Amino acid sequence: MSHGFGAALKVDDGKPRLPGNLHTNRRLSQWLAIHPDGRVTITPGKVELGQGILTTLSQIAADELDVVFARVTAQPASTPDSPDEAVTSGSLSTQDSGSALRHVCAAARMIFLGVVAQRVGVPLEAIRIEDGRFFGPAGEIGSYWALADQALLDCEAPVEVTAKAPGARRIAGTSVPRIDLPDKVFGAARYVHDLRLPGMLHARVVRPPARGATLAALREGPLPGDARLVRDGNFLAVLASTEWDAEAAATRLAARADWTAVDTLPEQALLADWLREAATRGERSAVASRADPAPAVARTLRRSFTRPYLAHASIAPSCAVARWEGDAVEVFTHSQGPYNLRADLAKALRCPPEQIVVRHREGAGCYGHNGADDVALDAVLVARAVP
CATH class of the missing domain: 3.30.365.10 (Aldehyde oxidase/xanthine dehydrogenase, molybdopterin binding domain)
Known part of the structure; x- marks a missing residue:
């Protein structure tokens, strides 16, 4: 398999830098659980606002673990079960949460591969993963589900992790059905x-x-x-x-x-006058200051523009x-x-x-x-x- 590697950087807290929000939520078990029944649960701290982030994060997890997309469930964020990823805003979720989850799942893959390799005596490089099942030169030698033990993930994320190179990704970056849309389209109780x-x-x-x-x-x-x-x-x-x-x-x-x-704001029809008067009642500050134009080309234009309040x-x-x-x-x-x-x-x-x-x-x-x-x-x- 083709992989990529990112070097660790030192930051102010003295700890080696981990990707995205993994740096401040460093335990693998905060992000990921693998179950004996063949399910994978991710528990990001970012929330679904209609932007499809839980689908994106599920794709990233499936890719790094080498499992089919349908096995991955993204659990809604909660303070008992999810890492503290602050606020979902600024279009930063894929950057900060996605990079963290990619690192977590790549680390989990290497941990489980290491356990299988040690048990059966097969070199790591000779093992491949197909939908969570491990295969060596002689055939199947184990699976995530057979080894499922949350204690394996109850550790701090290693700094040096071999994640997949972009060219080796099969799910992330492809079009998959949004996991949140069926309930919304068919009126199921989701909100x-x-x-x-x-x-x-x-x-x-x-x-x-x-x-x-x-x-x-x-x-x-x-x-x-x-x-x-x-x-x-x-x-x-x-x-x-x-x-x-x-x-x-x-x-x-x-x-x-x-x-x-x-005191409160005036009616919409009076708002422009109220704002104009307010400018003369309080302190004024210069937004921009430029030198006076040359007298030969100086020309003064005065216009007033208003528009109604727009509620976002x-x-x-x-x-x-x-x-x-x-x-x-x-x-x-x-x-x-x-x-x-x-x-x-x-x-x-x-x-x-x-x-x-x-x-x-x-x-x-x-x-x-x-x-x-x-x-x-x-x-x-x-x-x-x-x-």
């Missing part, structure tokens, strides 16, 4: 919005009219169905057994809430599901950064991060940003009110 837990309640948050507004008064009154009120300072929400009752209760509660008046918004509402067990909380979210969200939730709740489990579930695309992290905190706060 966080589809998640249903036993005894789950539905919630809606009653938002203030503007940022910084405080809840001055809340008039009492009945709510529909079994809906109940949840209030924590200026945080106001409702809980109900059905989504319909939650929506109706939130509408009714919003009409009874009085908020303090605060998802096509579906942000959603999260949370449940408490004692002092611990589990959150299902379409956040772009499960570990970052866990850290933020720990600050908000004033608790250790270890008491929070964040599990990614797909949601509407978020090229730009959406409210996934915000509603995760909403769900946590409302769920905390449920006995």
